[in-house]
Amino acid sequence: MDDNLMNKLAILAEGAKYDVSCSSSGVERLNNGKGIGNARGWGICHTWSADGRCVSLLKLLMTNSCVYDCSYCVNRLSNDVPRASMSPEEIAMLTMEFYRRNYIEGLFLSSAIEKTPDDTMEKMYRTLDLLRNVHQYNGYIHIKAIPGASSDLIRNCGYLADRMSVNIELPSRESLKLLAPQKSFEKIMPPIENIRNNILLYKDERKSFKKTPKFVPGGQSTQVIIGATPDTDRSILSVSEKLYSDYGLKRVYYSAYMPVNEGPNLPSLFSAPPLLREHRLYQADWLLRFYDFSVKELFAGNSSSIDSNLDPKLNWALNNLHLFPVEINKAPLEMLIRVPGIGHISASRIIRERRVNFLDFERLKKTGCVFLKAKYFVTCKGKYDGESLDSEFIRRKLLNKMDYQQISFLG
Amino acid sequence: MMDYLYDGTFEGLLTCLYYNFAKIKATGIYRTDTYQTSLVNPHVAITTKEQLADKMYEKIRKHLGTYTLTDLYYCFLSEKDGFENILLSFIDLCFRNGPVYAGYHTHKEVIPFDDIVGKVKREVQRYVGYVRFKAVGDVLYSEINPEFFILPMLASHFADRYFNEKIIIHDAGRSLALISKDGKHFIMPYTETDLPGSEKEDHITNLWKEYFQHIAIEGRINLKLQRNFVPLKYRKDLVEFSKPK
Numbered sequence: 001m002d003d004n005l006m007n008k009l010a011i012l013a014e015g016a017k018y019d020v021s022c023s024s025s026g027v028e029r030l031n032n033g034k035g036i037g038n039a040r041g042w043g044i045c046h047t048w049s050a051d052g053r054c055v056s057l058l059k060l061l062m063t064n065s066c067v068y069d070c071s072y073c074v075n076r077l078s079n080d081v082p083r084a085s086m087s088p089e090e091i092a093m094l095t096m097e098f099y100r101r102n103y104i105e106g107l108f109l110s111s112a113i114e115k116t117p118d119d120t121m122e123k124m125y126r127t128l129d130l131l132r133n134v135h136q137y138n139g140y141i142h143i144k145a146i147p148g149a150s151s152d153l154i155r156n157c158g159y160l161a162d163r164m165s166v167n168i169e170l171p172s173r174e175s176l177k178l179l180a181p182q183k184s185f186e187k188i189m190p191p192i193e194n195i196r197n198n199i200l201l202y203k204d205e206r207k208s209f210k211k212t213p214k215f216v217p218g219g220q221s222t223q224v225i226i227g228a229t230p231d232t233d234r235s236i237l238s239v240s241e242k243l244y245s246d247y248g249l250k251r252v253y254y255s256a257y258m259p260v261n262e263g264p265n266l267p268s269l270f271s272a273p274p275l276l277r278e279h280r281l282y283q284a285d286w287l288l289r290f291y292d293f294s295v296k297e298l299f300a301g302n303s304s305s306i307d308s309n310l311d312p313k314l315n316w317a318l319n320n321l322h323l324f325p326v327e328i329n330k331a332p333l334e335m336l337i338r339v340p341g342i343g344h345i346s347a348s349r350i351i352r353e354r355r356v357n358f359l360d361f362e363r364l365k366k367t368g369c370v371f372l373k374a375k376y377f378v379t380c381k382g383k384y385d386g387e388s389l390d391s392e393f394i395r396r397k398l399l400n401k402m403d404y405q406q407i408s409f410l411g
Numbered sequence: 412m413m414d415y416l417y418d419g420t421f422e423g424l425l426t427c428l429y430y431n432f433a434k435i436k437a438t439g440i441y442r443t444d445t446y447q448t449s450l451v452n453p454h455v456a457i458t459t460k461e462q463l464a465d466k467m468y469e470k471i472r473k474h475l476g477t478y479t480l481t482d483l484y485y486c487f488l489s490e491k492d493g494f495e496n497i498l499l500s501f502i503d504l505c506f507r508n509g510p511v512y513a514g515y516h517t518h519k520e521v522i523p524f525d526d527i528v529g530k531v532k533r534e535v536q537r538y539v540g541y542v543r544f545k546a547v548g549d550v551l552y553s554e555i556n557p558e559f560f561i562l563p564m565l566a567s568h569f570a571d572r573y574f575n576e577k578i579i580i581h582d583a584g585r586s587l588a589l590i591s592k593d594g595k596h597f598i599m600p601y602t603e604t605d606l607p608g609s610e611k612e613d614h615i616t617n618l619w620k621e622y623f624q625h626i627a628i629e630g631r632i633n634l635k636l637q638r639n640f641v642p643l644k645y646r647k648d649l650v651e652f653s654k655p656k
């Protein structure tokens with residue numbers, strides 16, 4: 001059996017690797033003597049693959065045979081690639097055995113559509129059911145909800161999974177039409193709404209019945225492909241903003257498009273994946289989720305793309321110099337975290353430390369902030385160390401410094 | 412003023428701290444077995460007394476909080492040369508000036524303490540993910556080679572996750588193992604020869620190695636980044652990095 005399973009595993013791992021979401025965090029569930037496994041809220045990485053990504057979950061496609069033909073996808077119908085499928089039993093067995101050896105935090109199950117969306121979703125449900133109810137598995141599970149599958153099936157999966165996701169892939173109607181003509185917002189949004197509604201319902205019912213079964217406790221996420229279409233940073237982030245506010249999504253993942261196929265509407269096979277752009281989008285997304293920024297603030301005037309030379313917070317600060325410099329010993333937390341070079345950790349350290357003693361530059365440097373950046377935007381006990389609070393000046397100074405960093409980031 | 416010598420246990424260290432605060436200030440705290448007689452300071456061997464250790468423990472918990480107490484334990488687990496004196500200066504500072512000083516991360520007595528604690532915590536976090544079991548009979552066995560003595564900090568996580576399994580996590584360098592079954596766990600002296608049953612080639616391991624070969628995206632290969640996350644010194648504990656036989 002092993003050679004066969006080994007081949008299938010190789011094919012189905014290859015097919016799943018372009019999905020970048022990996023996190024296993026956000027759910028805390030102890031074992032307490034039942035079966036195997038638990039889930040830890042902080043997320044655990046078990047190893048890192050050669051592309052420097054954290055490996056936390058066994059990321060697999062149930063099958064890579066697909067009746068759809070999305071242009072950007074390796075598994076599309078018209079591609080001549082080796083095909084394989086695994087049974088629910090095989091996937092459950094692999095998950096259990098990998099988990100027992102502490103290779104993984106859990107399973108991330110996705111699938112192409114071999115026959116119909118319902119058939120696919122049904123098989124995924126059987127896998128979950130085997131794991132949770134037969135093997136008594138308490139580890140983490142993330143599964144894809146397949147657009148077009150019946151809402152009951154999706155809901156049933158939600159009671160067994162920790163996280164569900166529906167990939168939007170392309171952030172506009174036009175792009176979907178161009179590259180994934182068999183998909184549309186009309187098909188993608190209903191499962192997202194379905195999951196949101198059931199999460200809300202669960203939260204509501206829990207108020208009166210403590211025993212209400214949990215529904216997707218890790219929340220839902222999605223993925224958007226970057227650089228396969230002309231969609232701008234601003235339109236991509238506006239979609240994310242809406243998904244966070246109106247649909248309660250936990251994460252939007254951005255995946256730099258890897259030119260895997262040839263096609264009239266696709267970037268050429270030789271184009272490099274836009275890794276720096278992806279990186280900037282993650283930074284901006286981070287500001288939306290944890291620093292209380294809005295998309296409108298991040299794009300000054302009519303600009304629609306993030307300046308790839310500067311990180312988005314720095315860019316924002318340079319466009320809003322009238323708010324600076326801020327006094328380190330007085331500024332409230334909300335303002336401290338908006339200072340380039342100061343993050344949540346250093347901000348809370350600053351606050352803790354200034355209770356004991358005023359901070360001067362020497363002590364500020366030791367809080368873990370990036371002083372080289374922060375110094376242009378702050379004063380310590382009224383003193384300013386940034387030479388000049390001038391946008392062009394600061395930009396020039398920091399660009400020189402950052403060239404080096406970018407090179408090392410792109411490895 | 413004198414150097415205190417202790418037996419290398421946490422209780423012993425707490426006993427020394429007790430005498431330091433209740434009786435005579437210590438010029439330094441050292442392990443008896445590695446102490447080099449000082450020409451300047453006289454020394455005294457402190458006998459570990461559980462009762463005094465408990466008292467000190469409670470006093471720290473009450474005045475400095477559980478968080479700081481845990482950090483002291485992490486510092487102890489570092490087993491780093493001279494950690495006792497870093498810990499002593501840190502705790503002295505906190506008792507002299509109040510518990511807020513524990514959060515005074517830029518203070519010169521706090522920096523080295525934070526540094527050690529941070530290193531141990533990071534290694535614990537790493538190994539929560541890095542431990543690799545192999546199935547030997549009905550036992551899950553793992554050998555690890557951490558820099559610090561992290562087994563006590565791995566215990567509750569693994570005991571809970573593998574509640575219904577028998578597990579052995581063997582710190583080979585220290586010849587100690589964390590053993591857990593039925594949700595109960597303990598640490599005891601251990602060498603490889605204690606391992607029950609024979610060691611078979613585990614086909615699941617091969618599947619895992621195969622999987623690991625196929626998950627990197629070619630266009631994004633970045634071995635430097637990978638090395639930042641998985642430093643070479645840890646790779647011998649990670650089966651997916653071992654050369655195929």
Ligand code: SF4
Binds near residue numbers: 070074113
């Ligand atoms: S439906 Fe999914 S697997 Fe099938 S071609 Fe489209 S993206 Fe690829």
